[in-house]
Amino acid sequence: MKRVFFLLFILFLIKPRVYSYIDIRNLTLDDAEKIALHENKPYLITIEDIYQADQRRLQAYSKWLPQINYHSHLAHTFSPSIVTEIDPPNLPPNSFYKKDFWINKFELTQNLFSTDIYFDVQTKTLEQKGSVAQSNSNKNDLLLGVRNYYYSTVFNKAALQIQRENVSYLSDALKIEEGRFEFGNSTSLEVNQSKVAVSNSISQYYNALKNLKNSRNALINSLGVNPFLEETLEVTDNQIPILNVDLLKEKLDSVKRKYRYPYDAFPISFDYAQDIKNLEDAKNLTLFSEENLEEYIDFAIRNRPDLHLKKILIDIAEEEVKKNRGKYFPKVSGFVDYQKNAADPGARIFSKDSFSWATGIRISWDLFDGLLRERKIKESLSKRSSSNLSYKYTLDNVEIEIRNILYQIEDAIYAHIFATEGVLLSEQAMIQAREKLQFGKITPLDYRDATNQLAKAKDLQNNASYQLIMSYYKLRYDTGIDIMSDQALLKKTINCSY
Numbered sequence: 001m002k003r004v005f006f007l008l009f010i011l012f013l014i015k016p017r018v019y020s021y022i023d024i025r026n027l028t029l030d031d032a033e034k035i036a037l038h039e040n041k042p043y044l045i046t047i048e049d050i051y052q053a054d055q056r057r058l059q060a061y062s063k064w065l066p067q068i069n070y071h072s073h074l075a076h077t078f079s080p081s082i083v084t085e086i087d088p089p090n091l092p093p094n095s096f097y098k099k100d101f102w103i104n105k106f107e108l109t110q111n112l113f114s115t116d117i118y119f120d121v122q123t124k125t126l127e128q129k130g131s132v133a134q135s136n137s138n139k140n141d142l143l144l145g146v147r148n149y150y151y152s153t154v155f156n157k158a159a160l161q162i163q164r165e166n167v168s169y170l171s172d173a174l175k176i177e178e179g180r181f182e183f184g185n186s187t188s189l190e191v192n193q194s195k196v197a198v199s200n201s202i203s204q205y206y207n208a209l210k211n212l213k214n215s216r217n218a219l220i221n222s223l224g225v226n227p228f229l230e231e232t233l234e235v236t237d238n239q240i241p242i243l244n245v246d247l248l249k250e251k252l253d254s255v256k257r258k259y260r261y262p263y264d265a266f267p268i269s270f271d272y273a274q275d276i277k278n279l280e281d282a283k284n285l286t287l288f289s290e291e292n293l294e295e296y297i298d299f300a301i302r303n304r305p306d307l308h309l310k311k312i313l314i315d316i317a318e319e320e321v322k323k324n325r326g327k328y329f330p331k332v333s334g335f336v337d338y339q340k341n342a343a344d345p346g347a348r349i350f351s352k353d354s355f356s357w358a359t360g361i362r363i364s365w366d367l368f369d370g371l372l373r374e375r376k377i378k379e380s381l382s383k384r385s386s387s388n389l390s391y392k393y394t395l396d397n398v399e400i401e402i403r404n405i406l407y408q409i410e411d412a413i414y415a416h417i418f419a420t421e422g423v424l425l426s427e428q429a430m431i432q433a434r435e436k437l438q439f440g441k442i443t444p445l446d447y448r449d450a451t452n453q454l455a456k457a458k459d460l461q462n463n464a465s466y467q468l469i470m471s472y473y474k475l476r477y478d479t480g481i482d483i484m485s486d487q488a489l490l491k492k493t494i495n496c497s498y
Helices: 002-020 029-039 041-063 114-183 189-225 227-232 246-259 270-281 289-303 303-328 372-438 444-479 486-492
Strands: 068-083 098-112 331-340 355-364
Touching: 029 041, 029 114, 029 189, 041 114, 068 227, 114 189, 114 303, 114 372, 114 444, 189 227, 189 444, 246 372, 246 444, 289 303, 289 372, 289 444, 303 372
Parallel strands: none
Antiparallel strands: 068 098, 098 331, 331 355
């Protein structure tokens, strides 16, 4: 029992030291991104991959440096071996037979010409660059994931508040209905219907709570911190801050200035109905020009890490072709030997043998290998072709991805504007419905309809805000703005007004 208490005491002392170094009690998006880049294990693995690839590159260079080897061989034979040269000649009888031999050799070898080594250096250098591009691609994925889960948490947090308000509205209506029932101004049917409405709203509340819990866990997982820290997680944003993004704010303002929908005439104005028809018939973007589209595509081609990686894979495949073709050439190396009793062991008595020097050139040339080289060349040519096709396929999808995400931004902008107008109207209707319910001028069914319409309008606005900001970050993801070297120019351009 004492041992159990001792272990619990130790755990109590250790726990603060394990968790206190990461504070996620007031988490901003910027904090979340920084934490993920320091704690996310899959991303950190890619950093280690860069180091490993660099070491392989250095290993390839090492093959050009001189190689120094020491060989020693001590042997004992069961049958004596004859010594052919006796020095000095006046040795005692049987001294020309030996059982022990010792070979001792130092050797320095320098590769002078080897296509294998040369192209291996080129390949490993490209692989190191490829590992950097792969890490950048994973970083791009990680940033998008963190932003998605962060704003998903904000979205579900707001959705939970909407459902909480809906439960409160319907609960108040139930109390009013029960009071009217006591005075004989209502029926048990109407009271029970109000109770069902409250029960349904509570069910929706718990569903929203479940979604919030799932998004919080997903955010914790993307950050790479201990899952037990989820209980301390608190995002600072209560609403999705779309107006903090210059591009989105400018587009929202431009649409509002163009149409100026008055909320009291919404949505039957002629301009609104005409605009719906124009959007349906539009074949091109309406809020972005074709010049904008071409700029974004150009940014993506120059800066997307996955495209950089595919380019490097083409170069690696090209070097592999050269390496296999280079196998037709000989390998040339120079050597220097410093040896004792190595050339003819047993020829001299060990104590009388001396070290000797040897130097020369080694040439190794495969004249025929059963067509192995030819088949490796054909395989590498096919791999090069596959790499080219993979790059072109990704390149072909760039324009489609950029165009689609711009369409999504436009769709989310219009949806957000109209949903915001809907919330204003629903809030006004809700105030009027509550006043009329208290004086018995509307039925409970009409009040419930007003309550549900308000909740639906707020949900639509919340969802439009989430879709809008994630479309913006998807545009950043597709253009590689957060990864590559032209970040200053890209940030200026992607946030500018058109």
